[in-house]
Amino acid sequence: QAKKLGRNRVEFFTWQLQEDLRSKRRLAEELKLGLERGEILPYYQVQLDARTREVIGFEALARWKHPEKGVLAPGIFLKIADEHGLAAEIDAAILKSVLKDRLFWLLRGLAVPRIAVNISASRLADPALLDKLRKLDIPPGVIVFELVETIFLDDSDEKLLAHIGDIKQMGIDIEIDDFGSGHASLIGLVKLRPKRLKIDRQLVTEVVSSAEQRRVVGSIVEIAKALDVEVIAEGIETEAHAVVLAQLGCDGLQGYAFGYPAPAAETERLFSSSTSRIEKQKTAIGN
């Protein structure tokens, strides 16, 4: 009896596994189609100067405008994309859309600040990346690449370093994303010499209540300053957060307190870089 039960269980798990694999594969196929149909689009989240509260830039965050399921966040599709070799294609689609949005805004006389796009390990590793970027004719200083520090785990990768150097030469600044959440943070920082780093959300959540966390963030800022690297704090959800992080020396702030990631059409309202507008939006959100 027990044996039979055991076998049933194994059969159940096998069935479950196959079902999971099947639905994953289905999602990957849908994603591929979605990429072809232009369903992968950037949403934009504003970044402010910590001192003046002026708009200094935006981060483009991938969204999948799914025909039936609505707007999906990367948490739903990025892992699958990665597993099926589609991450680099998503990055490319986002960059293209960002450049298109930017051109549209410029043609209408709007002052567009720098825009940061996230770049996956697989896209960064693509030896043809530089050629692909050159074809896009990106003017210097308008695009920033955010890469997670885990990309830099292998500190012996001189080729990757040179590759990143070439990207910098094109006028695309490099930022280390989610700083403090991965590995080899300091090695990455010293070797990579990014323009700025973004302190991971998890490191700032308790910054108001915890003196220890304030000391940790303060130390990160000090290290960054020693290396001439700017600091953005992400995941700012309250005004108290913003005030403390500015006091600790962060240069930039990003988070729900100042705006949720929003589609291009809603983003251009922020280009006036007037603080009053941001204040208004904040009130509307309820912070």
Ligand code: C2E
């Ligand atoms: P990330 O690059 O660290 O982006 C910040 C994430 O935190 C975004 O989630 C953003 O919506 C969210 N966020 C912003 N402010 C707050 C806040 O105040 N509180 C909280 N709790 N969250 C906040 P999102 O859009 O879901 O993106 C998740 C991750 O997916 C990103 O983390 C990034 O690693 C990745 N990602 C997004 N777009 C792309 C892309 O185009 N290419 C690649 N390779 N990765 C992307």
Ligand code: MG
């Ligand atoms: Mg990012």
Ligand code: MG
């Ligand atoms: Mg981040």
Ligand code: MG
């Ligand atoms: Mg993150």
